[in-house]
Amino acid sequence: xxxxxxxxxxxxxxxxxxxxxxxxxxxxxxxxxxxxxxxxxxxxxxxxxxxxxxxxxxxxxxxxxxxxxxxxxxxxxxxxxxxxxxxxxxxxxxxxxxxxxxxxxxxxxxxxxxxxxxxxxxxxxxxxxxxxxxxxxxxxxxxxxxxxxxxxxxxxxxxxxxxxxxxxxxxxxxxxxxxxxxxxxxxxxxxxxxxxxxxxxxxxxxxxxxxxxxxxxxxxxxxxxxxxxxxxxxxxxxxxxxxxxxxxxxxxxxxxxxxxxxxxxxxxxxxxxxxxxxxxxxxxxxxxxxxxxxxxxxxxxxxxxxxxxxxxxxxxxxxxxxxxxxxxxxxxxxxxxxxxxxxxxxxxxxxxxxxxxxxxxxxxxxxxxxxxxxxxxxxxxxxxxxxxxxxxxxxxxxxxxxxxxxxxx
Numbered sequence: 473x474x475x476x477x478x479x480x481x482x483x484x485x486x487x488x489x490x491x492x493x494x495x496x497x498x499x500x501x502x503x504x505x506x507x508x509x510x511x512x513x514x515x516x517x518x519x520x521x522x523x524x525x526x527x528x529x530x531x532x533x534x535x536x537x538x539x540x541x542x543x544x545x546x547x548x549x550x551x552x553x554x555x556x557x558x559x560x561x562x563x564x565x566x567x568x569x570x571x572x573x574x575x576x577x578x579x580x581x582x583x584x585x586x587x588x589x590x591x592x593x594x595x596x597x598x599x600x601x602x603x604x605x606x607x608x609x610x611x612x613x614x615x616x617x618x619x620x621x622x623x624x625x626x627x628x629x630x631x632x633x634x635x636x637x638x639x640x641x642x643x644x645x646x647x648x649x650x651x652x653x654x655x656x657x658x659x660x661x662x663x664x665x666x667x668x669x670x671x672x673x674x675x676x677x678x679x680x681x682x683x684x685x686x687x688x689x690x691x692x693x694x695x696x697x698x699x700x701x702x703x704x705x706x707x708x709x710x711x712x713x714x715x716x717x718x719x720x721x722x723x724x725x726x727x728x729x730x731x732x733x734x735x736x737x738x739x740x741x742x743x744x745x746x747x748x749x750x751x752x753x754x755x756x757x758x759x760x761x762x763x764x765x766x767x768x769x770x771x772x773x774x775x776x777x778x779x780x781x782x783x784x785x786x787x788x789x790x791x792x793x794x795x796x797x798x799x800x801x802x803x804x805x806x807x808x809x810x811x812x813x814x815x816x817x818x819x820x821x822x823x824x825x826x827x828x829x830x831x832x833x834x835x836x837x838x839x840x841x842x843x844x845x846x847x848x849x850x851x852x853x854x855x856x857x858x859x860x861x862x863x864x865x866x867x868x869x870x871x872x873x874x875x876x877x878x879x880x881x
Contacts, residue, residue: 495610554818576589628749741794742795
């Protein structure tokens with residue numbers, strides 16, 4: 473530990489670097505652009521489908537390529553930032569995001585989109601874990617819960633920007649398949665510059681060199697890890713319904729074809745997530761999980777009702793309740809693991825949480841697309857509701873078991 477009681481990766485450097493506070497917000501920005509990039513094609517999916525005559529399976533495959541590649545990078549590089557530092561790993565990740573978004577910006581066919589989506593997965597796989605860990609390490613002492621809330625809010629802002637900026641540019645600006653990606657490319661370049669100015673990693677002389685190895689979780693926090701992973705996975709699984717099928721739900725079941733309106737409706741979900749994360753920081757992370765899971769169950773019923781009734785007001789209510797549930801689960805899940813993970817292994821532990829979440833998110837998104845193609849969107853939604861409800865019940869069970877387990881020093 474340094475004089476600031478920080479890991480070596482955030483130690484004070486002789487060269488001029490960002491302050492601790494600026495580094496904290498830069499790490500949050502990396503988390504934000506990671507989710508902005510991941511969701512950037514959301515409002516473009518209907519255009520891809522109509523322009524290139526894609527089936528729902530092909531459209532959701534564009535989404536699913538991302539978590540598949542992301543999972544592969546988490547498996548191989550999940551602990552990388554614990555060895556070479558948060559800054560260096562984020563630079564690799566943000567660089568991959570730049571390359572992926574560039575391919576989307578110039579894509580003449582769906583093949584380029586698949587390649588760009590793979591690079592996005594690699595970028596988020598490299599950038600999101602160290603950004604989450606760095607936000608904790610650059611926050612004030614004892615403010616891990618605050619860092620988790622800001623990270624959640626930053627990802628919510630990223631998701632909202634993806635749908636609002638993307639929807640507005642697609643509906644009202646020229647080059648609807650490309651312009652929003654050029655805008656995102658400029659934002660990522662700015663964030664890359666600030667990451668470059670963050671403190672460099674100082675290698676611990678006693679630390680072994682990095683090599684690919686399986687992600688492990690310390691024995692003392694495995695119960696917490698299970699609860700955290702279940703919470704984040706449930707949030708991501710529910711979010712995948714909106715990210716992979718949200719635009720189609722609004723267009724086909726609610727009855728609007730305006731891409732900007734679709735983006736605004738989807739952004740309500742993100743707005744509710746961000747507000748919930750900020751308000752929820754006042755409570756212990758473990759207390760956020762049960763209400764988040766219960767609201768998820770309520771919102772699943774609302775989603776099914778909105779789809780059946782073709783009701784726009786009911787869909788808006790669904791996005792508000794769903795965003796609140798997502799904010800409670802994601803912020804609570806991250807808060808649990810951020811507070812208890814050992815500093816020297818924080819990156820690997822967070823990666824293990826994201827690993828489970830993205831594996832199930834990708835599987836659910838691709839399955840929903842296959843079912844939508846074969847049996848229709850309503851059947852796909854019913855399947856998604858069943859799977860996510862099961863996960864929500866598991867979160868309630870895990871939180872209950874943890875609440876009644878003996879407290880350890």
